[in-house]
Amino acid sequence: MSDLLERLRDRGWRLTAQRRVVAEVLDGDHVHYTADEVHARAAARLPEIARATVYNTLSELVSIGEVIEVSTDGRAKRYDPNARHSHQHLVCSKCGTIRDVHPSGDPLAGLPESERFGFTISDATVTYRGTCPQCAAG
Amino acid sequence: MSDLLERLRDRGWRLTAQRRVVAEVLDGDHVHYTADEVHARAAARLPEIARATVYNTLSELVSIGEVIEVSTDGRAKRYDPNARHSHQHLVCSKCGTIRDVHPSGDPLAGLPESERFGFTISDATVTYRGTCPQCAAG
DNA sequence: TTCTTGACTTAGACAATGTCCAATGTAGGA
């Protein structure tokens, strides 16, 4: 059993076949899939899995902090299973691919109190945009 | 005529009543509206304006760089008319309100060559998330 | 092992946002 599944079981999750395949799809790769892509890959192993189940499962994984929801372009959200290590994202403006990166420094440091307007700030995300090598070549 | 309309005319834009009201809605306020909100406000002045026209006009304003598209939550994109001055965004996790902020330092500086994976990086956006004073009080 | 139960899954309707197209209208130049 993968680390992810083990952690889920430790949390008292009811482990169904559907949740297992969703967790495995996320755990198995380091690409960030959309909900639809997760569904397609899960359905390859468990054909009768419903779209709603994939959405439910992803939402729960997000709410317990095992997965991060990434919304870079206003289209489908993507799901990032690498929630346990702080990181930022590098997005290809052409194909939408997302890659994890680890910049130095704390982005919160750049925002002085005078620029916080009474907000209680909990975190900062940095999104780098550019063109990936594949799109640059094509 | 507002600065925005003037710049658009300088670019050879065909100035129709519809484009005028869309530009005026964006120019008049410093809130970041969704396409639907822009449409509602434009329709208040020009009732017969079509949704498609608002989308078309917003897309063009984005493509010529007069307006920035902001996608913070995977729901509706918001349109930020303040494209001429570099800034970042502070988002309320509860109500979705967006506020412009001006942090110090260049976010690109934190990403060394070894973390760029062959991408040609064009820019970096920082999104600060937290709770706004209104939501904290409520 | 079998039973029980509440949580999980399903299918499909529905909602929100955005895109596309053919028909019609019009801004701005000749």
Next chain:
DNA sequence: TCCTACATTGGACATTGTCTAAGTCAAGAA
């Protein structure tokens, strides 16, 4: 004023996500 290329319209369609009622099943109890 008239033309015509470009803009607008309205509505169908696409994509992504949410909700609900009814059926199903994992896991603890006996």
